[in-house]
Amino acid sequence: MSVVLPAERLMKVLGYSFQDPQRLKQALTHRSYSSTHNERLEFVGDSILNAVIARTLYLAFPQLTEGELSRLRASLVRQEALADVAGELQLGDYLSLGEGELKSGGHRRPSILADALEAIFGAIWFDGGFSEAERVITALFASRVAKIDPAQALKDPKTGLQEWLQARRQPLPEYVLARQEGESPNQLFEVVCLVRGLQVETRAEGPSRRNAEQQAASAALALLRERHPGKRL
Amino acid sequence: MSVVLPAERLMKVLGYSFQDPQRLKQALTHRSYSSTHNERLEFVGDSILNAVIARTLYLAFPQLTEGELSRLRASLVRQEALADVAGELQLGDYLSLGEGELKSGGHRRPSILADALEAIFGAIWFDGGFSEAERVITALFASRVAKIDPAQALKDPKTGLQEWLQARRQPLPEYVLARQEGESPNQLFEVVCLVRGLQVETRAEGPSRRNAEQQAASAALALLRERHPGKRL
Structure with missing residues (x-):
């Protein structure tokens, strides 16, 4: 049994002291433990995390496009990354989990850790207002934002997808042109990216075939990272 | 030619007066008009809109689950709904569009209107701080939030998807059980929802087959609404 430490x-x-510690307790409560669990708070916390990181990246990278900012954000807030932050806070030691989750190592599971972290952000927003939540999120992610190398982080998504699949010994994706409309310079291309072995099919539109392929690859990679957060399949 | 009115x-x-009117001007500028366009602001504005609506729904509907709140939010912030709000503000009259977009009726296009509205929210956040953006968003969406009837809005997604497809004379979706793991009460079901005619394939996991089907249907419906915002295909 893990011991739940005093908060x-x-x-x-965290650098934040709750006026109402019950809010923090709820944010740390998994649905397996109690009906007063953290899922609704997680919904709100996810949204404030996305907003704060969006603003931070907007200000930090004035030269990047909306799509590039969006990809950088996805890399910062994906489950693995949030579980890392939760690990630094040793969040697992504070979680209230049901018997089954406890036995199966729930306090180390990335999805449970990431959800609890987001729930804490939501709880701070309710407890202390937006600017307090923003301050805590900014502090927790500052070193990660500072470490971003856009050239590396924004490596062409087709290359990224190919590398991800090769590392897992999966067949390479196929790109199919689904639609082509209009005349230059207002052409529209729609491309489907198929990863057959892993039942992934994403599609995207763009002003060029290459652009649409990159976007579809980016969506496929995001989906795969979400479904398979670990290094192995 | 549409006449761009003074802002x-x-x-x-809007109920908000910009300290720096250039920010509003940029939020109203489509990429077809100038390289100083609204797409980066839209990225930030989309995130603050999602956060403010998440919090509003959390407080307004204490009985709803995270998944239900998420579906209500999706219905409030989807492109069609945002274009409606933009229409009430007569946003189209203020947009700066390139020649081609002007000629093809860009100032009435739902995607352009929705993007500009989100960009305005981002611009207010930078210009006046979070609480001003929150105030404006809350005021614009208050009547829509008040009108929500959860029973209707949360109509079972499989029914919703079926109705959406029937209204467009499309074949009905298929649900395929892709995976089943564990033992009751900790079973996990993974279901794929296929809408063959429209190249949609979504998947979801849940604690029951029915739950996974509903979630996959919900994802398919969201995707279809995004791809085909109008009443016709």
């Missing part, structure tokens, strides 16, 4: 230590590492 | 009238209906 004062957690508030200290 | 004072728009600020009046």
Whole structure:
């Protein structure tokens, strides 16, 4: 059995002291433990995390396009990355989990850790207002934002998808032109990206075939990373 | 040619007066008009809109689950709904569009209107801070939130998807059980929802087959609404 620690230590590492500690307790409660669990808070917390990171990246990278900012954000807030942040806070030690989840190592599961972290952001928003939540999120992600190398992070998504699949010994994706409309310079291309072995089919539109392929590859990669957060399939 | 009106009238209906009117101008500028366009602001504005609506729904509907809140939000912030709000503000009259977009009726196009509205929310956040953006968004969406009837809005997604397809004379979706793991009460079902005619394939996991089917149907419906915002295909 893991021991649930008093939350004062957690508030200290978060840099935020709850006016109503019940809010923090709820954010740390998995649905397997109680009906007063953290899923609704997670919904709100996910949204404030996305907003704060969007603004941070907008200001940090004035030269990047909307699509590039969106990809950088996805890399910062995906489950694995959030579970890393949760790990630094030792969030697993504070979670309330049901018997079954406890036995199966739920306090180390990336999805449970990531959800609880987001729920904490939502709880801070309700407890202390937006600017407090923004301050905590900004502090937790500052070093990660500072480390972003756009050239590396924004590596062409087709290359990224190919590397992801090769590392897992999967067949390479296929790109199919589904539609082509209009005349230059207002042409529209729609491309489907198929990863047959893994039942992934994404599609995207763009002003060129290459652009549409890159976008479809980016969507496929995001989906695969979400479905298979680990290094192995 | 549409006449671009001075933005004072728009600020009046928005209920927000920009300290730096250039920010509003940029939010109203489509990429076809200038390289100083609204797409980056839209990225930030979309995120603050999602956060403010998430919090509003959380407080308004304490009995709803995370998934239900998420579906209500999707219905409030989808392109059609945003274009409606933009229409009430007569946003089309204020847009700066390139020659081609002007000629093809760009100032009435739902995607252009919705994007500009989101960009305005982002611009207000930068210009006046979060609470001003929150105030404007809350005011614009208050009547829509008040009108939500959860029973109707949360109509079972499989029914919703079926009705959507029937209204467009499309074949009905198929649900395929892709995976089943674990033992009751910790079973996990993964279901694929296929809408063959429209190249849609979504998948979802859930604690029951029915739950996974509903979630996959919900994802398919969201995708279809995004791809085909109108009443016809």
